[in-house]
Amino acid sequence: MGLTSIDWIIMAVYFVFVVGIGAALKRYMKTSTDFFLAGRSIPAWVAGLAFISANLGAQEVIGMGASGAKYGLATSHFYWIGAIPAMVFVGVFMMPFYYGSRARSVPEYLRLRFDEKTRGLNAISFATMTIFSSGISMYAMAKLIQTLHILDGPFRHFGIPQSWIFHTGIIVSGIVVLVYIYMGGLSSAIYNEVVQFFLIVAGFLPLVWLGLKNVGGWSGLKATLGPSYMHSWAGMSNPHTNRLGVEWFGLTMGLGFVLSFGYWCTDFLVVQRAMAADSMSAARRTPLIAAVPKMLFPFLVILPGLIAIALPTQTVAPISTGDGTAIVAPAGQGLIPAKVNATTGQPVLDRSGHPQLDYDLAVPNLLLHYFPTGLLGLGLTALLASFMSGMAGNVTAFNTVWTHDIYEPYIRPGASDAHYLMMGRVSTVFGIVLSVAGAYLATRFNNIMDLLQLVFAFVNAPLFATFLLGMFWKRTTGHAAFTGLLSGTLAAAVHHGLTIPEEAIPGIKGGWISVVHSYPSEMAQNFWTAIFAWSTCFAITILVSLITTAPEESKLVGLVYSLTERPSEGHLSWYKRPIYLGAFILGATALLNFIFR
Amino acid sequence: MGLDIRLPIGMLFTIIGVLLILFGAFSNPLIYAQSLGINVNLTWGVALLVFGIVMLYFGARAMFWPRPGDAGGSPSGKSRH
Numbered sequence: 252m253g254l255t256s257i258d259w260i261i262m263a264v265y266f267v268f269v270v271g272i273g274a275a276l277k278r279y280m281k282t283s284t285d286f287f288l289a290g291r292s293i294p295a296w297v298a299g300l301a302f303i304s305a306n307l308g309a310q311e312v313i314g315m316g317a318s319g320a321k322y323g324l325a326t327s328h329f330y331w332i333g334a335i336p337a338m339v340f341v342g343v344f345m346m347p348f349y350y351g352s353r354a355r356s357v358p359e360y361l362r363l364r365f366d367e368k369t370r371g372l373n374a375i376s377f378a379t380m381t382i383f384s385s386g387i388s389m390y391a392m393a394k395l396i397q398t399l400h401i402l403d404g405p406f407r408h409f410g411i412p413q414s415w416i417f418h419t420g421i422i423v424s425g426i427v428v429l430v431y432i433y434m435g436g437l438s439s440a441i442y443n444e445v446v447q448f449f450l451i452v453a454g455f456l457p458l459v460w461l462g463l464k465n466v467g468g469w470s471g472l473k474a475t476l477g478p479s480y481m482h483s484w485a486g487m488s489n490p491h492t493n494r495l496g497v498e499w500f501g502l503t504m505g506l507g508f509v510l511s512f513g514y515w516c517t518d519f520l521v522v523q524r525a526m527a528a529d530s531m532s533a534a535r536r537t538p539l540i541a542a543v544p545k546m547l548f549p550f551l552v553i554l555p556g557l558i559a560i561a562l563p564t565q566t567v568a569p570i571s572t573g574d575g576t577a578i579v580a581p582a583g584q585g586l587i588p589a590k591v592n593a594t595t596g597q598p599v600l601d602r603s604g605h606p607q608l609d610y611d612l613a614v615p616n617l618l619l620h621y622f623p624t625g626l627l628g629l630g631l632t633a634l635l636a637s638f639m640s641g642m643a644g645n646v647t648a649f650n651t652v653w654t655h656d657i658y659e660p661y662i663r664p665g666a667s668d669a670h671y672l673m674m675g676r677v678s679t680v681f682g683i684v685l686s687v688a689g690a691y692l693a694t695r696f697n698n699i700m701d702l703l704q705l706v707f708a709f710v711n712a713p714l715f716a717t718f719l720l721g722m723f724w725k726r727t728t729g730h731a732a733f734t735g736l737l738s739g740t741l742a743a744a745v746h747h748g749l750t751i752p753e754e755a756i757p758g759i760k761g762g763w764i765s766v767v768h769s770y771p772s773e774m775a776q777n778f779w780t781a782i783f784a785w786s787t788c789f790a791i792t793i794l795v796s797l798i799t800t801a802p803e804e805s806k807l808v809g810l811v812y813s814l815t816e817r818p819s820e821g822h823l824s825w826y827k828r829p830i831y832l833g834a835f836i837l838g839a840t841a842l843l844n845f846i847f848r
Numbered sequence: 849m850g851l852d853i854r855l856p857i858g859m860l861f862t863i864i865g866v867l868l869i870l871f872g873a874f875s876n877p878l879i880y881a882q883s884l885g886i887n888v889n890l891t892w893g894v895a896l897l898v899f900g901i902v903m904l905y906f907g908a909r910a911m912f913w914p915r916p917g918d919a920g921g922s923p924s925g926k927s928r929h
Binding site: 450457626 | 851853856859864867868871872875879880882883884886888
């Protein structure tokens with residue numbers, strides 16, 4: 252089974268469009284607002300699709316399929332508990348302050364609301380995190396190109412050593428993202444994210460269709476996999492009776508409240524898309540519009556994982572390597588192969604002697620299994636698109652935070668707008684260069700999802716406590732916000748250093764100070780790290796606020812709930828009002844939770 | 849921005865749809881054994897082509913024949929502050 256001309260043509264058409272959109276938008280980039288905020292001219296539905304697409308990177312498409320195969324339908328918690336409520340909250344309650352304050356970034360909002368040091372802390376940690384995430388996307392993409400032998404044929408044909416495939420994947424993806432963002436800034440990223448959204452749907456829908464048809468529909472899937480895979484809430488009362496290894500409290504508080512709200516409500520990567528919307532009401536509708544497809548994504552990205560594990564165990568013929576030999580991975584379960592030790596060539600075993608499965612291959616193997624040449628080109632294009640949208644989202648967030656929140660205040664204040672526009676382009680270049688460095692660092696970890704959760708827990712989890720208090724309690728002071736954030740991150744680190752998941756060795760997985768508690772799973776540990784970080788930040792911020800001088804109320808107008816006029820929405824038709832839309836989305840999500848309980 | 853996003857999306861999906869339909873019509877039926885005997889290139893190509901044309905229609909309508917009534921949904925609008 253090999254790639255033929257039609258697959259390469261489809262991929263080439265996509266790359267022409269990606270770069271073409273950047274070129275078409277180049278002439279509109281006249282001011283820094285055009286470049287960093289798309290001129291605040293994006294209609295709600297476009298901003299909404301970009302809002303989820305920016306997050307639809309490697310960790311989602313590959314990671315959620317992997318989690319679907321590993322944990323079953325319970326993975327839907329990452330959507331129905333871990334995303335939708337927070338998306339509704341940011342649209343209904345927080346967007347009036349983000350958009351209304353005219354802040355150009357989330358760190359800038361922190362400067363307006365609190366002080367310079369809180370902004371600096373957030374800007375630097377956020378910039379570091381975006382580089383890291385972008386690097387992970389890049390790494391995952393190059394690794395996948397290598398694992399699926401996509402480029403083996405052409406490389407052999409042109410006599411280039413196979414060991415260059417990984418490096419080529421990293422460099423080419425970096426250059427493509429660089430070119431279209433350099434030319435068209437955030438508009439280019441947003442437009443491409445919308446294209447990527449539709450491509451991912453177009454590439455994955457036929458996969459779900461063929462897969463479900465093959466396993467005998469929903470009932471066939473249920474019959475093959477059994478109840479432990481097919482429920483999202485069953486067994487959640489005890490971490491040992493469900494596949495995730497968490498209990499309902501850790502799940503709803505850790506994932507549903509702290510991590511989810513910390514990400515969707517404060518992460519500039521997504522908030523930036525809403526800030527680029529063309530009006531306050533469009534900005535508020537952005538996350539709500541995004542929530543509708545987000546709610547249905549489990550069927551598109553988790554279901555392929557379930558199908559992959561439900562099929563009879565078999566090896567998937569990889570894309571032929573060009574010299575007639577096919578590299579066959581050892582059989583695992585369903586379409587998912589066992590992990591292979593790179594040096595010995597033997598399957599990796601867990602503590603009880605079973606082979607460990609390489610879940611990240613669930614979705615790619617399913618593509619290879621069902622898609623003939625032609626559609627395979629579209630499927631691979633969809634995968635590449637998802638990696639690039641994840642990367643581009645991070646790069647646009649990085650160049651904005653770097654230019655507005657690090658370069659402008661601390662390195663070169665008071666320069667002309669044209670100078671900052673130029674810096675936006677320059678920082679796009681070094682942002683990508685740093686991501687490449689990040690990609691090579693990421694080679695040390697094998698589960699992207701767990702790693703990202705860990706980073707979010709340390710940096711993002713305390714952040715939502717700061718925003719919640721900052722937006723809804725006018726007494727919160729700058730010193731308090733700063734101390735709270737630092738102690739929250741410290742609490743996360745200490746908690747991680749003192750606890751460990753069962754079956755792990757002290758080190759990167761935790762327990763590096765001393766092991767005082769062990770969790771049933773790594774996920775449970777991550778959720779609880781987040782809960783500790785958030786609670787510490789919340790408590791310390793309140794305490795320090797009470798002993799420091801209250802901020803002047805006149806300076807907080809437009810930044811704090813009690814001192815800001817509610818945006819008037821009387822002129823909007825009911826279906827455009829955030830509060831009705833939000834209520835509808837929450838109702839539908841509750842219904843999904845109930846149906847698939 | 850002056851470019852309606854539905855135009856490039858429409859163009860991209862129309863091109864991919866046509867490519868898949870043409871390839872599906874002339875390809876060896878044996879390759880569809882893996883897709884459960886369904887000529888997915890042809891069927892999915894038709895679906896993508898329809899989607900592409902619908903996007904092109906709405907994109908072109910908003911960009912070239914803007915109607916005063918649909919300001920709310922039209923992405924062709926200039927920035928409204």
